[in-house]
Amino acid sequence: MEKECVLYVKEKNKRAICTACEQRCLIPEGKTGICGVRKNINGKLYLMVYGKVAAKHIDPIEKKPLYHFLPGTYSYSIGTVGCNFRCPWCQNYDIAQFMEIYGDKILGENITPDEIVKQAIETKCKSISYTYTEPTIFIEYAVDTAKLAKKHGLKKILVTNGYMTKECIDYFFPYIDAMNIDLKSFSDDFYRKYCRASKGLKPVLDTIKNCHKKGIHIEITTLIIPGLSDSLKELEKISKFIASVDKNIPWHITRFFPAYKMPDKEITPLETLKEAEKIGKKYLKYVHIGNV
Numbered sequence: 001m002e003k004e005c006v007l008y009v010k011e012k013n014k015r016a017i018c019t020a021c022e023q024r025c026l027i028p029e030g031k032t033g034i035c036g037v038r039k040n041i042n043g044k045l046y047l048m049v050y051g052k053v054a055a056k057h058i059d060p061i062e063k064k065p066l067y068h069f070l071p072g073t074y075s076y077s078i079g080t081v082g083c084n085f086r087c088p089w090c091q092n093y094d095i096a097q098f099m100e101i102y103g104d105k106i107l108g109e110n111i112t113p114d115e116i117v118k119q120a121i122e123t124k125c126k127s128i129s130y131t132y133t134e135p136t137i138f139i140e141y142a143v144d145t146a147k148l149a150k151k152h153g154l155k156k157i158l159v160t161n162g163y164m165t166k167e168c169i170d171y172f173f174p175y176i177d178a179m180n181i182d183l184k185s186f187s188d189d190f191y192r193k194y195c196r197a198s199k200g201l202k203p204v205l206d207t208i209k210n211c212h213k214k215g216i217h218i219e220i221t222t223l224i225i226p227g228l229s230d231s232l233k234e235l236e237k238i239s240k241f242i243a244s245v246d247k248n249i250p251w252h253i254t255r256f257f258p259a260y261k262m263p264d265k266e267i268t269p270l271e272t273l274k275e276a277e278k279i280g281k282k283y284l285k286y287v288h289i290g291n292v
């Protein structure tokens with residue numbers, strides 16, 4: 001199943017600019033953007049993963065992690081293949097970086113938005129989460145599902161790296177109730193070098209501010225990777241930034257385990273997490289250590 005994207009603009013010579021995320025790929029005819037799932041066919045952009053679920057689980061909402069939104073409930077969680085980032089520590093790289101393994105073959109089970117909502121209700125979930133890879137890249141599928149879910153009183157959650165555009169936020173805003181947004185680092189270089197985020201850190205900060213302003217419930221996650229994102233100075237900058245938006249925003253600091261292109265890196269020492277927690281608590285009301 002594929003469907004024409006909502007978030008794109010047509011360009012000269014049958015090219016298209018995708019406006020879903022801040023990579024803002026300029027895509028020539030016959031090609032896909034960085035995420036590998038938004039394809040230019042004859043000058044129009046199509047979402048190749050529409051209705052194609054690559055991962056599906058019924059998770060406790062605390063696993064998203066969201067600790068301050070519908071606690072004690074289950075969330076019907078889905079994701080497609082593809083991601084707009086290239087994090088070398090990705091725990092879900094087999095689906096996020098599917099192109100490395102499967103080329104342009106789109107994997108997944110065919111499930112319509114209607115069926116997702118039906119399954120979420122049948123399994124007594126209180127919400128639907130778009131997660132595992134990056135929901136921004138399949139936002140039209142997420143929004144179509146969310147529109148139906150809203151009618152049935154289900155809440156809708158994005159678990160995201162926060163690299164969406166303002167246009168994307170305006171598009172999903174009326175249908176999304178809560179978000180867990182990664183703030184992976186406070187360094188521009190980190191975002192450019194490791195995530196291959198072409199515009200660095202700023203779009204993530206803008207998303208946090210913008211979505212909070214719109215009244216969406218926000219929690220933030222920082223994965224603390226030894227030697228990469230464990231500088232106490234930087235963790236202090238993150239805490240201060242979150243507090244500047246709202247000191248009641250919960251901050252999850254999570255433990256790194258070796259994965260993907262970082263199999264030899266050490267696990268985050270517990271002492272580092274405790275130090276980070278101490279720093280966070282100077283500025284924020286809720287700091288949670290995760291993955292331990």
Ligand code: SF4
Pocket residue numbers: 018019020021022023024025032033034035036038083084136137
């Ligand atoms: S979602 Fe982002 S990475 Fe994917 S095509 Fe659009 S701008 Fe590019």
Ligand code: SF4
Pocket residue numbers: 083084085086087089090091092093096132133134161
């Ligand atoms: S943003 Fe998330 S899903 Fe995408 S590559 Fe990074 S860790 Fe993996």
